Amino acid sequence: MPKQTFLQKNRFLIFIACLSLTLSSCSTAASPEAKEAVAAFQKIDSRVELGINITDYLSQVSDAKLALEKYKSLSNNNKKITQPLEFALNAHVSALDFWNCEVQSNDAGSLAQCQTPKLEAFATQFPKVKTYVDKLEPDSVGREKLFFGVNTREVLSTLWSEAKTETTQAQAALN
Numbered sequence: 001m002p003k004q005t006f007l008q009k010n011r012f013l014i015f016i017a018c019l020s021l022t023l024s025s026c027s028t029a030a031s032p033e034a035k036e037a038v039a040a041f042q043k044i045d046s047r048v049e050l051g052i053n054i055t056d057y058l059s060q061v062s063d064a065k066l067a068l069e070k071y072k073s074l075s076n077n078n079k080k081i082t083q084p085l086e087f088a089l090n091a092h093v094s095a096l097d098f099w100n101c102e103v104q105s106n107d108a109g110s111l112a113q114c115q116t117p118k119l120e121a122f123a124t125q126f127p128k129v130k131t132y133v134d135k136l137e138p139d140s141v142g143r144e145k146l147f148f149g150v151n152t153r154e155v156l157s158t159l160w161s162e163a164k165t166e167t168t169q170a171q172a173a174l175n
Helices: 011-025 032-050 054-072 079-104 108-125 127-134 152-174
Strands: 139-141 144-146
Touching (some): 032 054, 054 079, 108 127, 108 152
């Protein structure tokens, strides 16, 4: 009887080991870090619906950013989760930046000077904000064209809506 090689003797065990590795790499179960990241963004969505002040909002956005960074640091993160959450984070950071104009400005002129360039930038990133901006009539002040009378709450709600849509997509990818 010919002598069997290691591979021939252990062919079945090698097959089972390879199958096990293949199946474990195809696992669709979401990691606790993924669930934590999505939950952090869902918490923001709930808080803005109920009402939130800028200080608490900053804290919530910071927490969500940290949870997302923790999840992204994993080698097996899912782009169907990270990409929508990155977009949602961008919308929340933009909302914070825009809201801060209202907090920092002491008159309509300084508010318009702060908000106008942000609105123009947001219009290129967020389709719903573009729809809002397209309805505005800029006023000429010297060489500048400024948007006066912008409804800050409406812009914030629009950005929050964009973020919530993306968070919902990330949640769907968890399942």
